[in-house]
Amino acid sequence: MTAVSDRGVELDLATVTRPTVEDLLYREAALLDDWDLDGWLRLWAAGPTRYVVPCNDTPDGDPAQDLVLIDDDELRMRLRVERLNSRKAHREYPHSRTNHQIYNVMLAPVRDGELPVTASFTVWRFRGGKASSYVGRHYYRLVAVDGELRIRAKRAVLDMTELRPAGDLAIIL
Amino acid sequence: MTLIDNSPAEMSRLAGFPLVDEDPEHHRFRVHRDTMTSERVFSGELDRIFNHCWLYVGHESEVRNPGDYVRRPVGNKPVFMVRGVRSGKVHVFHNTCTHRGAVVCRQRSGNAKVFQCFYHAWTFDSEGALKGVPGRDAYGDKLDFDALALKSVARVESYRGFVFCCFDPDAPDLVSYLAGAREYLDLVVDSADGDMEIIKGTNEYCIDANWKLLAENSVDGYHALPTHDTYFKYLVALGTDLSGGVSGGVHDLGNGHAVLEYSAPWGRPIAKWEPLFGEHARDEIATMRADLVAKHGEARAARMADTNRNMLIFPNLVVNDIMAVTVRTFMPLSPSRMDVTAWQLAPRGELPQLRQRRLDSFLTFLGPAGFATPDDVEALESCQQGFNSGGVEWNDISRGMAREPHGDDEAQMRTFWRRWAGQMGPAGCSAVSR
Numbered sequence: 001m002t003a004v005s006d007r008g009v010e011l012d013l014a015t016v017t018r019p020t021v022e023d024l025l026y027r028e029a030a031l032l033d034d035w036d037l038d039g040w041l042r043l044w045a046a047g048p049t050r051y052v053v054p055c056n057d058t059p060d061g062d063p064a065q066d067l068v069l070i071d072d073d074e075l076r077m078r079l080r081v082e083r084l085n086s087r088k089a090h091r092e093y094p095h096s097r098t099n100h101q102i103y104n105v106m107l108a109p110v111r112d113g114e115l116p117v118t119a120s121f122t123v124w125r126f127r128g129g130k131a132s133s134y135v136g137r138h139y140y141r142l143v144a145v146d147g148e149l150r151i152r153a154k155r156a157v158l159d160m161t162e163l164r165p166a167g168d169l170a171i172i173l
Numbered sequence: 174m175t176l177i178d179n180s181p182a183e184m185s186r187l188a189g190f191p192l193v194d195e196d197p198e199h200h201r202f203r204v205h206r207d208t209m210t211s212e213r214v215f216s217g218e219l220d221r222i223f224n225h226c227w228l229y230v231g232h233e234s235e236v237r238n239p240g241d242y243v244r245r246p247v248g249n250k251p252v253f254m255v256r257g258v259r260s261g262k263v264h265v266f267h268n269t270c271t272h273r274g275a276v277v278c279r280q281r282s283g284n285a286k287v288f289q290c291f292y293h294a295w296t297f298d299s300e301g302a303l304k305g306v307p308g309r310d311a312y313g314d315k316l317d318f319d320a321l322a323l324k325s326v327a328r329v330e331s332y333r334g335f336v337f338c339c340f341d342p343d344a345p346d347l348v349s350y351l352a353g354a355r356e357y358l359d360l361v362v363d364s365a366d367g368d369m370e371i372i373k374g375t376n377e378y379c380i381d382a383n384w385k386l387l388a389e390n391s392v393d394g395y396h397a398l399p400t401h402d403t404y405f406k407y408l409v410a411l412g413t414d415l416s417g418g419v420s421g422g423v424h425d426l427g428n429g430h431a432v433l434e435y436s437a438p439w440g441r442p443i444a445k446w447e448p449l450f451g452e453h454a455r456d457e458i459a460t461m462r463a464d465l466v467a468k469h470g471e472a473r474a475a476r477m478a479d480t481n482r483n484m485l486i487f488p489n490l491v492v493n494d495i496m497a498v499t500v501r502t503f504m505p506l507s508p509s510r511m512d513v514t515a516w517q518l519a520p521r522g523e524l525p526q527l528r529q530r531r532l533d534s535f536l537t538f539l540g541p542a543g544f545a546t547p548d549d550v551e552a553l554e555s556c557q558q559g560f561n562s563g564g565v566e567w568n569d570i571s572r573g574m575a576r577e578p579h580g581d582d583e584a585q586m587r588t589f590w591r592r593w594a595g596q597m598g599p600a601g602c603s604a605v606s607r
Contacts, residue, residue, distance in 0.1 A: 055374040055375055056375075057281065057374065057375045057377065058373055061373065061374045063532065064528070064532075065372070065528055065529075065532075066532075067372045067375070067376070067516070067532065067535070067540075068374055068532075068536070069541065069542040070536070070542045071532065071533070071536055079407050079410055079544075080544070082406075083406070083544060086402075086403055088402040089403050089548065090400065090547075090548040090551040090552065090555075091548050091551040092547070162377040163377055163378050163379075163541055164378060164379040164512060166379075167378060167379050167541070167550065168378050168379075168380075168542070168546070168550050169541050169547075170542065170547035
C-alpha cells in the first residue's frame, strides 16, 4: 500500500504496484476526456518534462534529430494547453468528445529514480459527425513527488501506419 | 436508349459558363464552387492536370546510396524511386510486376540490389531490367524479355535534388516547366551550401476538403493573423516582437507557380534570431548571416536570411521556406478529400543544436499536431462544408486586383486558377448547365 505525503511517508517507487499506476493513468484519461487540461498538467512532475509523439513512419524517431509530430517540453506543453483552452484553437473549438482507453499496463524495474511503464491506448475522437481513433502504446517514465506518482515523460507511439485515417492530431493522446 | 451521350452536340449543350471568371473591369475574380465539389471536375483534373503536369516524387537525399529506394504514391499511382546500383541514376518505376501485376517494391524504404515479385518470383535489378524468371525454358525463344523490364514513369527529371516525374511523355522538360520557381528553389538550396537532406519522419495526414483549398491556403497571407491567433500568442509568450507584422509581396513565377515573399515576426534557422532559439544562439546566427553575406552579397543574403517564402509549384507542390523549410505535396482522393504528405528539408550534417532549433521551429507551427496547421485543416474543412450549404455559387478571389498586389492579397491564387483553367481546357473548365 502506498502512503501519501501528508502522512509523512515517502513513496518508494520499487514497491509501487500496477493498480497504483493504473489509478494514475485512468485519472489522466478522465482529465483529458473531461477537457480539464489544467488538471492534466498537474499530473506532471515539476522540472524538465517531455511529451513526444513520433511520426507514424518513424516510431523510433528521436526528437533531437528526426521530425516528430509532437515534442513538447514543459513550456510548450503549458502553451499547448493554453491554446486548447482558448476559443481560437479552431480545430478544437468546439472540442472533440474523446474517450481515452488504457490497458495492457506493464511496469518495468525502477531505473535512475524513475519507474518505466508501458500501456496500450486507444483514443477515440468524435467531432462534427466524424469518428476517428488513435491506437498505440504509451511509454511513461514516472517519478515519486511528495508521496505521489507524477509523470516525468510520456511518449505515445502510434501503431497506425499513417495518421491519415485520423486526419490530424490536434488533441492530446 | 444510351445512358451517356458523348456526342459533340450533347457536350456543347452541357458546356455552360466558365468556372473561372475574371472581370478586370469590375476588379472581380471569382471561381465557381463546382470546381470544389463536382465529381466531373475531379475526374477531369485527374486526367488533364495530374496526368500531364510534373509532379514531385521525392528528394535525392532519400536515395543517397546505390540501391536506396522509397515507395510512395504519386498522382495516386503507387511508384517507387530507386537509385540504380550500376548507373547511379535515380529511377521512378511504376510499382507493378510486368508479368501479372503484383507490386514489386513492398517495403516503405530500404536498400536493395534486386526487387523480386513474390508472386511468381520474377526479379528485376535496380535499373529495372528483368534478371530472373523461374523456369525460363518454358517460354518460347522469340519472347522479348528485355521488353518486360520494369516500366519507368514516362518522364523523370530532377532539379537540384528535387525529383519530379510526369506521366505525359510529351511534356516540356522540367526546367522549362519550373520557370521562375527555379530561382526560389535555388535560394533554399544555396542557403545550405547546396547540400540538403530530407529529415527522417514524415507527416502524412488527411483533410476532408478539396485539394485546391490547400493550394490556396499554402500561399495565403490574408488568413495568417485571424486563423493563427494562438500561434502568434505562443510567439508573444516566448518574447517575440510582433510589431513588424507580416508584410511583403507576391510574384507570378509563370506556368501557374507563384510565391509569397515577406518578412514575419518568427525566426529562421538560417538566419534570423528569435527568442525561441535562446540567447546563446544569437552570436551563432549572426555568424551564419555574415557567412551568407560573404558568399552571396548583402541583397541575396538578406532574402535568404530574413525573408520568408511560401511557394506553390503547380499543381500540388509547396515549398515553404519559413520558420523551417517544409516540402509538402497533396493529392485529391475525391472532390472533398485529400492526402497531404509533408517533409522537412534541412542542411545535411547540420550541427545538432542547429538541427534541434530547426525541429523546434518547425513543430511550433507546422504539422498535423502543430500550433497552426490543425487550424488550417479546420478552415479548409469548414469551407468544404460551407460549399454544401448552397445558395452561394462563387468564391471571390479579387483581393488586390486594383493595386500592386501585397503579400496578403490573392494574386498568387489567381495565378494558380488561371493555370488551372488553362490546363482543364474550355470543356473541363465549364459548368454543366442545370
